[in-house]
Amino acid sequence: MKLKTLKLKNFRSYSQETEIHISNLNVIIGKNDIGKSTILEALNIFFNGKPDKNDLCIENDNSKIEITCVFTELPDELILDDTISTNLSDEFLLNSDGKLEIKKIFPVSGSGSVSEESVIVCDYPDNENLTDLLSKKRTTLKIQFEELGINPEGVNRSKSKELRNAIRNHFYEDGQITTQITQIKIDGKLDNEDNRKKIWINLKKYLPLFSLFFVDKPLNDQDSDIQDPMKEIIKEVLKRDNITPLLQQLKEAVQDASTNLADETINKLNDLDSELAETLRSNFPKEPTWNSIFKLTLEDDRGVPLNKRGSGMRRLVLLSFFRAQVENRRTANAPNIIYALEEPETSQHPDFQLMIVNALKELSETENAQVFFTTHNSNLAKEIPKSSLRYVYLENGRVNVESGLNPDGTDNEQIIDRIIETLGALPDPKNKVKVLIFVEGENDINALIGLSKILNTADDNVINLENNEAVAFIPTGGSQLKFYIEKKYLDGLLQSQIHIYDSDIPAYVQSVENLNAEGVHTKIGFNTAIIECYRELNINITLSEIIDDEDVPEKVAMAVHQETSNTDWNTINPDPVKTEEKQKKKISRAKRQLNNLAIEKMTVERIKERGGFDEIKSWLDTIKAFVE
Secondary structure (H helix, E strand, C coil): CEEEEEEEECECCECCCEEEECCCEEEEEECCCCCHHHHHHHHHHHHHCCCCHHHECCCCCCCEEEEEEEEECCCCCECCCCCCCECCCCCCCCCCCCCEEEEEEEEECCCCCECCEEEEEEEEECCHHHCCHHHCCHHHHHHHHHHCCCCCCCCCCCCHHHHHHHHHHHCCCCCCCCEEEEEEEEECCCCCCCHHHHHHHHHHHHCCEEEEEECCCCCCCCCCCCHHHHHHHHHHHHCCCCCHHHHHHHHHHHHHHHHHHHHHHHHHHHHHCHHHHHCCCCCCCCCCCHHHCCCCCCECCCCCEHHHCCHHHHHHHHHHHHHHHHHHCCCCCCCCEEEEEECCCCCCCHHHHHHHHHHHHHHHCCCCEEEEEECCCHHHHCCCEHHHEEEEEEECCEEEEEECECCCCCECHHHHHHHHHHHCCCCCCCCCCCEEEEECCHHHHHHHHHHHHHHHHHCCCCCCCCCCCCEEEEECCCCEHHHHHHHHHHCCCCCEEEEEEECCCHHHHHHHHHHHHCCCCCEEEEEECCCCCCHHHCCCCCCCCCCCCCCHHHHHHHHHHHHHCCCCHHHCCCCHHHHHHHHHHHHHHHHHHHHHHHHHCCCHHHHHHCCCHHHHHHHHHHHHHHHC
């Protein structure tokens, strides 16, 4: 499951219900004490805990805190209250948008105590005879089935799913089930025999894990920075597909053996007091908490735990944890997880700041992962796609959260400008930039910089584009904040232009032809094909011969997918739309790897071997001529 929407009401500064759109990467920006951290802590409460009385908004209207999470990418089948799989649609547990909407309500009493209940907001059958249908266990459903005189033909009465379906259809003789928005209570003051408790216990198994990290919180023995990633490693491993069946097997074995011993005890009690023995039965009221059983720590060769070491070392471990997760989550066993960080730039060296942000961006692009972090740092924020920016601000007494993009995909210029104003992002480059280099995207920038460094190392007469203030890169498909800012700064300037586009897209080929046909000596275009290696990822793939007009990242992505997955490239998901989305992610990831890791392994000799040396040098010589 993926988190799609978060709704907050009466929680701290969020007095009125505020809806926050969630993507795979979410970077929360705003002034101090406006409600950025509140978003992360609300999610932590939803997944892992409970608020206290002071979390209730002082302007509340009903003494209830409400935190709602809406999920998409739902499992096609799942186990709810039976050993038989069903789906949320057949059980009428989806909202009007076809998503799973779970609301947690926390009433705060006058004495300050906080209780909790959970409901599913869904389009549910509107017949009053079905109101308590989900609360009934199979035995009770069978009784109702028989009392209603439903024809048993074709109905497997050993399956709760089929019994519920038959009972629903009984009350809608025309077969058209009409629905209304309903809140189905699934937790909080429910009788132990209420079937909804079992539904909620099983449903929680499919929800994402949520891990909240504070990079610079105070050091103490009970709650140290270093303990968090180690605990999260245990939680994630326990939820992997190849581990959960083993835990289930162990749980059943322990329960069976324990139940047998308990039943023998009752039998012996029967010899002493049969009436008392008849009132007793064995029961396991709670699911085992595996992550409280397994403990993982880090210590040095003297046995000193890292929470007793300096904060700088602990931050490096946290950074390393996220970098390691990028690699680990490429496996098919990686469970759904949401990572959240509070200001990762705090007390970090600038190089480490950029490393952790890049790691978080890559994490958000892996399967089943989403990332949140707050920041006040303009250098970090400018590396973020506009679609991932969330700006928190106060207007007319209400806290609002808006995205850097409008719903139609266009720039939300008002919000982006407010972000720039809040962060004080980027100095004015007007007096330094002499050449604008237009490319397809950020990955092409990394490739060009990397190639220029390689050629410059062999011949210092070749321009090195790294940190060159005379050059500004403008991705034609650029979505990051820094490109928005640079475009605004550079509007109307008369710098020379170099356009370098891939040759695998006809529109780019035509654009270069049109540009060169203008005959303006300060505007030159090139078409090329990026040809790199992919061996440094420890994934053995086989590629056929690559020709210049092929989409190399797509070809590589297909080869990697074939090596690491059992699904066909064209049918990754039964839903064609989701298949296309996953293909785009894999291609983007392949291109990033080609233009980063693979570039690092290139040499002048390899470039010449591939026949690209003269072409690349001609671009760099043209850029140098314009700079000088």
